[in-house]
Amino acid sequence: MSNIIYYVSFIILGIGIYGIVSQKNLFKQLISLSIIDTAVNIFIVALGYVEWGEAPIYSTITPVANFVDPLPQALVLTAIVIGVGILALGSVLLVHINEKYGSLDPDEIRDTREVVE
Amino acid sequence: MIALLIAVPLVFAFASIPHERLGRYFLPFVAMFNLVCLFFFMHPEQILEVGKWPAAYGIALVLDNVSYPFLIFVNFLILMMSLSATLENRYGTLLLVLTAAVNGIMLTGDFFNSFVFLEIISVIAYIVAAHKDNALGAFKYLIFGGIGGTMYLLGAVSVYVKSGTLNMAYASFITDPMVVPTICIFFLITFLVELKVLPLGLWAPDVYSNGSSVTPIALGSIVTVSLVYLFSRIFLNIFDLPNPQLVGILAMVSIIFSELGALKQKGLGRALSFATISGVSTVVAALSMRESEITSAAYFYLFNDVVSKFILFTLFAYLGERGFKSNKTAGIAFTFASLSVVGFPMFAGFWAKYYLLKALFQVNSYALPAIILIAAVIEAGYLIKWNVELWYKEEDREKDREDVEAEKAEGVEEVEEVEDFVPFGAQVVTLLLALTLVVVGFMPGLIHDQTMSIANHVLDFRPYLDLILKGGM
Amino acid sequence: MRRVWAILVAGVFLYFLVGQFLPIIPTFGNVDLFARVAFDIINKSTTTNYNAVEFKKSKDLEDGSANVVTSIVVNYRSFDTLGEVSVLFCAAIGVGILASMLKSKKRIEFEEHKVLRISTGIVLPLILLFGAYIFIHGHLSPGGGFPGGTTIALGVLLLMLSNNEFKVTNVAKYVEQSAGAGYVVIGLMGMAIGGVFLMNFLPTGVVGNLFSAGVVPIVYTFIGFKVGAELSNVISDLREG
Secondary structure, three states: OOOHHHHHHHHHHHHHHHHHHHOOOHHHHHHHHHHHHHHHHHHHHHHOOOOOOEOOEOOOOOOOOOEOOHHHHHHHHHHHHHHHHHHHHHHHHHHHHHHHHOOOOHHHHHHHHHHHO | OOOHHHHHHHHHHHHOOOOOOHHHHHHHHHHHHHHHHHHHHOOOOEEEEEOOOOOOOOEEEEEOOOHHHHHHHHHHHHHHHHHHOOOOOOHHHHHHHHHHHHHHHHHEOEHHHHHHHHHHHHHHHHHHHOOOOOHHHHHHHHHHHHHHHHHHHHHHHHHHHHHOOOEHHHHHHHOOOOOHHHHHHHHHHHHHHHOOOHHHOOOHHHHHOOOOOOHHHHHHHHHHHHHHHHHHHHHHHHOOOOOHHHHHHHHHHHHHHHHHHHHHOOOHHHHHHHHHHHHHHHHHHHHOOOOHHHHHHHHHHHHHHHHHHHHHHHHHHHHOOOOOOOOHHHHHHHHHHHHHHHOOOOOHHHHHHHHHHHHHHHOOOOHHHHHHHHHHHHHHHHHHHHHHHHHOOOOHHHHOHHHHHHHHHHOOOHHHHOOOOOOHHHHHHHHHHHHHHHHHHHOOHHHHHHHHHHHHHHOOHHHHHHHHHOOOO | OHHHHHHHHHHHHHHHHHHHHHHHOOOOOOOOHHHOOHHHHHOOOOOOOOOOOOOOOOEOOOOOOOEHHHHHHHHHOHHHHHHHHHHHHHHHHHHHHHHHOOOOOOOOOOOOOHHHHHHHHHHHHHHHHHHHHHHHOOOOOOOOHHHHHHHHHHHHHHHHHHOOOOOOOOHHHHHHHHHHHHHHHHHHHHHHHHOOOOOOOOOOOEOOOOOOOOOHHHHHHHHHHHHHHHHHHHHHHHHHO
């Protein structure tokens, strides 16, 4: 039962994958991608938890080390920033698509394309 | 010292922000600088621990006999691209960062570091893919690539959890062999996406066929070579490939479907994109065998495929489907490249296929050779068809219905701009590469010796381990 | 049909994660830190012998930041962070390129609001100050260049919301350029002084002091400026169209 946080992140990951495959709207696909990112970040931080460990910062309250694993946290910091970059890029691409085809629905986009070609 | 290969392009990229055109002027010089460094100042078998932290704790850059030839090849391709492609304003800066990232992904000996470089490459790839107003294809790639990147991250972190370090050599030494296949599934998904093996590579045709002189070359040649390197590093050198049969079958199915897809396409751009998928799938199928002769042949195949696709895509970008009547030099390069892809004798492609088939027959594998031969026949069919069509295109048919429509789709303002004109740089580069194919066709030893050495080194884990552990644990 | 496929794909994936992957990872909280490199990184003993670190007492260690995550991000794995900065850099350039290619140059205008306008004048300096505090104290407290830069960019966003005339000028570009190049130059200085790229060439001082940890605060300041300028550019590009 202690593994419940792993299950939670897996379920969020499953929701993200379900969203990407099932949703037609491209914006919803982008959101699903971001959900997957979040799930993976939760999972990685959880992997570093040590029972009764504290936040890995030397301070007046914790002058001596009794810390959780800081390395996954550092990795997640990197991964979050990368996720932000990809999210920003994806949204600009969506603005482009919307301008060109007037829609974010693949079916309508296909119709517009056939009219153009 | 070897960090300069990454640091110098990055410095120039940051320095080129204020002036939009500065990046593209820096690019050839930076590529040249990298090549000079590689040839004269850096030699294989050296390791650099970034920041002086021991390899297990920090990040180690490794230049060994596997990455050295790959680095030279990729930097050469970047130099060629910087001369041949028409770079718009800020693309030069992006390609400088891409140079740093592909050099980084080949030098790094650390799982998470390779993830970071992979993400740089993919972010640049999404932007480059959106070139020529191709946002839809780029978005498709972004979704596929986003999932792929996440999977790579999960793989890297599980390596850390199981072995306690992110360094590749230490990790492969410590990780329990029982759990390696499970972890490798994550990496495998990433590579199937990025190397365009079909069910997961469905993004590729849309992205490559946008008629840009940058996209298919940056993604199809440069990024593909660097990822094939990472694939062989992880699956041949450090870990074992999980389910090699399954990967082989997937790749073979991918070859067949992409060739059929190429045959069906009406446009040259999409046909070439499908041909690229088939080429890389062949390499993946061959690499999944894990046998030194086959691996060597696979690298030879990759060399031929990448160089010829470079020529084909560049000429397609400039000429479209307007024929070679007014551009005989371009036509000759195009024909040479397509003959080499098909595997016509006297070209590099012939030797690529010959070595691959010979090595496969030696281990009594007959499924892949059969598929390669079938693929070659289909390939010959459509490439010769396209060659004939482009050579014998009447001048007055130039503006026929199909063409006008294609140009309309490209955007009206570009119609005037691309009138039957191949820039001088692109002509020289394509001709030079076509000549390379011929020279290699007559002297296959030039490349074959190199690929044999890579294959022998990549399948032997000991030198890599010794290099990082410096002889002791 | 699409939903069935989606459930199938997600199901296969979940099955793999729960059935194959979960058994091989340790249970939650049950981590053996001694078997991981993190143990030596926490105790700052990757190149020296083990010696327990004490806050405000230990000095001249191999790495001097009190925040261990920072010491990993900017010191032990600084090369990753350089890559990470490049990712953000590329994404910002990409947003700029793609936004400038849009055909409709429709600038997003916001409704003028007096309360917002006046309160922005009061809050904005505090926001910028707080952002600067976050990245300057990155080696002592939670935070660092990325959150600090984001806070600064949020200040810029507030300014944009409250004032329709406000535009992010080219200054942001120059800040981005010099901060990015500064990071690499620090790395190259490490190479010139210590012989290795991105080496920490300054004394590390006492753990917990503001002036400690060698190049870490300098690098985080660069990152803070760079991220702030980049995100401001992204917001402004998205707005100007």
